[in-house]
Amino acid sequence: MGIFNRNSRAVRFAAAIMLGVCAVIGCARNEKTKSGEKPYTIGVVTKSRNSEYWMSVCSGMEKAGKDYGVSVKIISPDSESNDRMQKKMFHDLIRQDVDALAISPISSYDAPYLAEAEEAGIRIVAYDTKILAEGIPYIGIDNRKAGEELAANMAARLLNRGKVGIVTGDLRQTAHSERMEGIQSYIEENTEIEIVFVESGYANLLISDAEISRIFSEYSDIDGIFATSGVTALGIRQYLGESQVAVMTVDAQQDALTAVENGELAALAAQSGYDIGYETVRFIAENRGNNNSVLEDRILEADILTKDNIDEWE
Amino acid sequence: MFRSMRSKMILVMLAVTGCAVVLITVMFYQRSAGMIEEDYVENLYGRVRQMGDALDESLKEIYFLTVQASCDEEILSEAEDYLSGGKEECLTNLAGMLRSYSDRNSEAASVCLVIPRKQMIVTSLEYPVYQKGISEDKIEEIRKTGMTSLTPALIGDPLQKQEHILVFVSPVEADNGEVCAYVMSCLKERTLYYNYLDKLEDGRTSRAVLLDEDGRIVSAKTLEDAGRPYNAGQEAAAEQDMICVQYRTDFLGYSFQMETEKKEVLADLREMRFYLAAILLAVLGSAAVLMVLITKAMYQPLRRLTETMSLVSGGELERRVEVTTKDEIGILSAEFNDMLGHIESLIGQLVQEEMLKKDAELEALQYQITPHFMYNTLNSVKYAALLKGEAEIGGLLEDFIELLQASINKKGKFVTVAEEIHFVKNYMNLQRMRYEEEIVTDYQIQQEALPCFLPRLMLQPLVENAILHGLDLRAGRNRIVIGGNVDKGQLQLWVQDNGRGMTKEQMEELLQQKQKKARGLSGIGVANVKERLRLYYGSAGRVVCESSEAGTKICLCLPAYREQDRYAL
Numbered sequence: 001m002g003i004f005n006r007n008s009r010a011v012r013f014a015a016a017i018m019l020g021v022c023a024v025i026g027c028a029r030n031e032k033t034k035s036g037e038k039p040y041t042i043g044v045v046t047k048s049r050n051s052e053y054w055m056s057v058c059s060g061m062e063k064a065g066k067d068y069g070v071s072v073k074i075i076s077p078d079s080e081s082n083d084r085m086q087k088k089m090f091h092d093l094i095r096q097d098v099d100a101l102a103i104s105p106i107s108s109y110d111a112p113y114l115a116e117a118e119e120a121g122i123r124i125v126a127y128d129t130k131i132l133a134e135g136i137p138y139i140g141i142d143n144r145k146a147g148e149e150l151a152a153n154m155a156a157r158l159l160n161r162g163k164v165g166i167v168t169g170d171l172r173q174t175a176h177s178e179r180m181e182g183i184q185s186y187i188e189e190n191t192e193i194e195i196v197f198v199e200s201g202y203a204n205l206l207i208s209d210a211e212i213s214r215i216f217s218e219y220s221d222i223d224g225i226f227a228t229s230g231v232t233a234l235g236i237r238q239y240l241g242e243s244q245v246a247v248m249t250v251d252a253q254q255d256a257l258t259a260v261e262n263g264e265l266a267a268l269a270a271q272s273g274y275d276i277g278y279e280t281v282r283f284i285a286e287n288r289g290n291n292n293s294v295l296e297d298r299i300l301e302a303d304i305l306t307k308d309n310i311d312e313w314e
Numbered sequence: 315m316f317r318s319m320r321s322k323m324i325l326v327m328l329a330v331t332g333c334a335v336v337l338i339t340v341m342f343y344q345r346s347a348g349m350i351e352e353d354y355v356e357n358l359y360g361r362v363r364q365m366g367d368a369l370d371e372s373l374k375e376i377y378f379l380t381v382q383a384s385c386d387e388e389i390l391s392e393a394e395d396y397l398s399g400g401k402e403e404c405l406t407n408l409a410g411m412l413r414s415y416s417d418r419n420s421e422a423a424s425v426c427l428v429i430p431r432k433q434m435i436v437t438s439l440e441y442p443v444y445q446k447g448i449s450e451d452k453i454e455e456i457r458k459t460g461m462t463s464l465t466p467a468l469i470g471d472p473l474q475k476q477e478h479i480l481v482f483v484s485p486v487e488a489d490n491g492e493v494c495a496y497v498m499s500c501l502k503e504r505t506l507y508y509n510y511l512d513k514l515e516d517g518r519t520s521r522a523v524l525l526d527e528d529g530r531i532v533s534a535k536t537l538e539d540a541g542r543p544y545n546a547g548q549e550a551a552a553e554q555d556m557i558c559v560q561y562r563t564d565f566l567g568y569s570f571q572m573e574t575e576k577k578e579v580l581a582d583l584r585e586m587r588f589y590l591a592a593i594l595l596a597v598l599g600s601a602a603v604l605m606v607l608i609t610k611a612m613y614q615p616l617r618r619l620t621e622t623m624s625l626v627s628g629g630e631l632e633r634r635v636e637v638t639t640k641d642e643i644g645i646l647s648a649e650f651n652d653m654l655g656h657i658e659s660l661i662g663q664l665v666q667e668e669m670l671k672k673d674a675e676l677e678a679l680q681y682q683i684t685p686h687f688m689y690n691t692l693n694s695v696k697y698a699a700l701l702k703g704e705a706e707i708g709g710l711l712e713d714f715i716e717l718l719q720a721s722i723n724k725k726g727k728f729v730t731v732a733e734e735i736h737f738v739k740n741y742m743n744l745q746r747m748r749y750e751e752e753i754v755t756d757y758q759i760q761q762e763a764l765p766c767f768l769p770r771l772m773l774q775p776l777v778e779n780a781i782l783h784g785l786d787l788r789a790g791r792n793r794i795v796i797g798g799n800v801d802k803g804q805l806q807l808w809v810q811d812n813g814r815g816m817t818k819e820q821m822e823e824l825l826q827q828k829q830k831k832a833r834g835l836s837g838i839g840v841a842n843v844k845e846r847l848r849l850y851y852g853s854a855g856r857v858v859c860e861s862s863e864a865g866t867k868i869c870l871c872l873p874a875y876r877e878q879d880r881y882a883l
Contacts, residue, residue, distance in 0.1 A: 038562060071564050075374070075464075078382055085385040088463065088484065092381070095462030096567075 041071040042284050043093035044102045045086055047128070047173075049076035051231065052253040053273040057128065060277025061102075068285035073098060081170065083107050094120055100284045104128040107172040123291050127280040128273075129175040137295040139280045141302035143175050143250070146269035147182020147226075149304045150248045152190070153267045154224050157246055160191040162223035165215065167236065168200040169229045176200070176228040179250055179269075183226050196222060212239040224248065224266070230256040237264050250302070260310050268305045270313065275300055320613045324605045331601045339590050347580055354579050355559055361514060362561040362570045369510050369524075370563040373466065376422050376499045377482050381463055383415045383425060384484035384497040393486060393495045397431060405436050405444045412438035412497075421505055423479065427486070428456050428496040435472060435498075448472050459483040460496045466566070468503070468532050468541055478503040478540040480532060503540050506533040514572060521573040532568065544571065615643040619650065631658055671849060674842070689718040710747055713740040720770060728878050731798055731807065732764040738773050738796060745781055753785065753792050760799040766874045768805065769850060775843050776809035776868050779824070784813030784866050791865070800874045808869040816861040825857060840868065847872060850881045 044061055046054045058074050065072035073093070077085040083106040090113040093101055100123040105111060111131050117124050124131070127139040154164060166183055169176035180198065187193045196219050199211075212235070216222070222245060227233035230251025237247050237259060246266035249256065252273065259265040283298050305313055383389060389411050396404035408427055416425040416438035427436040430453045434446040452472040459467040460483035471477040479500045486495040511522045511533055523544060524533040531539045557579060559572040577584070615638055622635040631654060635647040696711035717740045720729075729737075735757060742755050773796065780794050795810040816824070824840050840857065847855030851872050858869040873881075 038567065041564075073565055075378070078378075082385065085381055088381050088385060092377075092462050092464035092484075096464045 039071045040288055041073055041098045042100045042102055042281060043098035044072055044074040045089045046076040047080040047104050047106055056273035057277035060274035061281045064278040064281035068282060070285045072281055080106060094122060102127055102280050105131050108132045108174040109172055125284055127276055129173045135294050138297040139283050140276050141271045141300050143178035144182035146250050146302045147179040148186040150267055150269050151183045151186035153304055154248055155191040155193060158193060158223050163194045163196045163221060164224040165197040165219055165222055167227045167232055171200050179228040212236060260305050260307060263307050269302045270305050271302050320609045324609055327605050328602055332598055335594055335597050339594055347583055350580060350583060351557060355557060358559045358572055362559055362572055365510050365514055366561045366563045366570050370565040372421050374565050376419055377464060379415050379419055380482040380484045380497050380499040384486045390486050397494055408436045409443045421501055423500045423502045426498045428498050445473055456483055456496055456498060460485045503533050523571045525569040525571055527567045615639050619647050689715050713743040716740045727769055728767045729770040731766050734773050735759055738777055741774050752787050756795045758795060758797040762800045763798040763805060765876050766805045767878050768872060769846050772843055772870060773807060775839055779840055780809050780811040784811035786814045803874050805872050805874040806869055808867055810867040812865040815863045816866050821859045821861055
């Protein structure tokens with residue numbers, strides 16, 4: 001029969017099909033090795049490691065790291081006051097050959113690590129708090145504007161009269177100093193409200209009962225208090241109990257939002273730690289390989305929340 | 315062995331089925347192996363990543379602890395006090411402070427303070443609380459490690475020479491920036507192995523190692539491997555047979571390297587190969603049996619056809635194939651039966667024609683016997699008449715003898731027109747004596763026609779027919795015209811009488827019915843003439859009859875030729 005002819009076209013065709021199928025099967029090998037190669041790495045140093053705000057910052061950064069395919073290496077000093085430890089961590093990260101460094105400095109004025117980072121070709125970005133040096137982009141809210149808007153809210157509440165006090169964090173950090181300046185400038189320029197005291201150095205540390213007692217014994221007729229840190233504001237609020245003194249601050253951690261809902265905090269400039277963390281990593285990831293150009297700041301919105309509008313805020 | 319179409323078909327089907335089954339089996343095996351490998355790699359990678367993240371977190375805590383201790387103002391102060399005063403009490407205080415840090419992390423074996431200027435180490439251990447006389451090399455190694463506190467280093471334990479320890483080192487700096495000591499947090503290599511690598515072992519893993527960023531082994535099953543470079547060559551060689559998973563930790567950049575022998579992972583699947591082979595053989599066996607049964611049923615009509623053809627070729631033409639299907643074989647069988655019928659019909663026709671021819675020949679021979687005997691007898695009578703002076707009777711006998719000679723002539727079956735006319739004249743002489751010269755004969759033969767050949771005794775039956783059935787002597791219708799000519803290669807010979815004529819039915823009977831020998835001289839008849847013309851010349855030879863009240867004309871048409879045996883059978 002023709003089909004058994006060695007030169008038959010049918011036989012050759014069948015052989016070709018068999019070879020094709022075998023080739024397909026032969027090629028269908030699976031990748032058997034899974035390995036981790038060194039990705040683009042962003043070193044991050046926070047100011048603290050245990051507050052809700054900083055944990056949300058870290059969460060946003062890690063999420064953005066996954067979304068943009070970069071590795072985020074986060075380390076934190078034990079408190080917002082341990083400047084020495086934070087600087088040592090900057091130093092360690094720079095020596096560890098990261099590709100970029102995101103810093104929220106405990107001191108905005110003293111940044112000896114900048115030269116070392118520049119020498120190593122590492123991009124530095126400041127978040128949450130500015131570094132007062134040229135060419136360092138900043139990602140965070142406009143703290144001065146947040147201070148002004150809180151002051152405007154307080155003025156409306158007090159009908160432009162009365163006495164207020166300001167409790168700030170460490171003024172070496174621009175986040176606190178700018179918020180204070182914003183509050184001060186608005187009140188002085190637009191109202192008849194008197195700022196009766198400015199107490200500083202309470203960032204992220206619960207203000208002690210003794211300190212609060214001292215302040216309120218000295219200024220018992222006070223109508224409102226600005227705290228540049230949410231933790232400090234909540235400590236004051238707890239001390240005041242049912243007092244009608246209006247307390248305002250900058251934050252977006254859950255206990256602060258709950259306090260606004262309950263009317264315990266009169267107003268809150270909502271600074272989302274998650275958004276700041278996410279935007280910081282996104283900013284760096286989007287500008288990777290662009291180390292030589294000067295980058296613009298990325299300013300995030302900070303809504304003023306009160307009991308009246310907090311339900312509408314997401 | 316494989317001559318029959320059925321066996322070839324079975325072979326082809328088995329080959330195709332076998333190839334398909336083998337290919338599918340191999341493909342499924344490979345895909346299964348691939349999926350098992352993939353799942354294993356995914357699973358292993360997940361476990362390694364989990365373990366890596368846990369290690370990363372733990373080491374991050376030890377790093378944090380180290381940096382925190384190096385920034386501890388009290389440690390700095392005590393160290394400075396010791397360096398300035400050299401009080402043993404300071405060392406005890408330092409050990410207590412270090413112990414408080416060490417207690418914060420269960421994996422840290424100890425937290426030490428290395429004081430280079432004094433070549434001593436203060437520890438958080440119960441013993442030794444401090445150790446002096448640390449070598450310059452060790453101090454230098456620790457100092458280098460302290461260049462970046464984030465990266466731990468695997469070093470020989472400066473206190474216990476046999477062990478490797480993983481250390482984080484962070485410098486303790488005075489306010490003026492001078493490094494007065496180093497905080498060194500220690501983690502034993504065996505702690506790393508048993509807390510992390512050993513937990514990844516599942517009896518299949520042939521090698522689990524922890525590598526630093528430079529590719530050196532930080533921890534492995536064998537203690538001696540710590541500090542050695544990882545054998546990349548061995549990795550490459552083993553790649554074909556090994557499943558390798560690597561996970562690089564985010565914080566430290568350490569890599570977990572897991573290698574598993576592929577054959578271990580696929581051991582269960584390999585056992586299944588025998589099962590697959592058994593299924594394959596069973597499928598092929600079943601297919602073979604089915605094919606034998608199916609092809610047997612399919613090829614039964616073909617077998618019947620083959621057998622019948624064989625019998626027919628042996629001569630049994632009456633055989634027919636039993637047609638049971640309407641497929642190609644059925645159609646072929648039916649066509650074969652039709653063809654056999656047609657062949658049989660043709661053969662019958664040939665036999666009939668041959669028999670007719672033989673019959674005509676025999677009939678002619680049979681008619682020769684009587685004239686031959688009569689010829690001999692009449693020849694004796696003719697000479698007796700001539701001896702007695704009866705010349706007329708002698709002449710008539712002469713004519714009769716010549717006519718008999720023509721009928722038994724052995725020189726050939728074909729004669730010229732001239733010879734045929736001579737026979738007719740002899741015949742007419744005899745008939746004239748019978749009818750006392752009442753019959754008038756007119757010969758109108760074209761000269762060109764005389765040499766042409768024709769079968770003998772073709773005209774005589776026509777003349778005889780004219781005399782017996784045509785002429786009406788009482789009415790004076792006694793004229794016979796015998797003519798012939800050649801026109802366009804065709805010889806035409808006719809016999810025409812002026813007799814009573816014939817009806818159409820009589821003419822048909824004349825042309826169809828065979829004459830019996832009892833009538834006339836030859837007894838051959840017009841039908842015989844017509845049949846002989848058809849046998850010799852086919853469609854070129856024919857008889858045309860025309861009849862009316864004025865008489866009858868029978869015309870013979872045949873090819874004009876001058877070679878005697880051109881149409882001999």
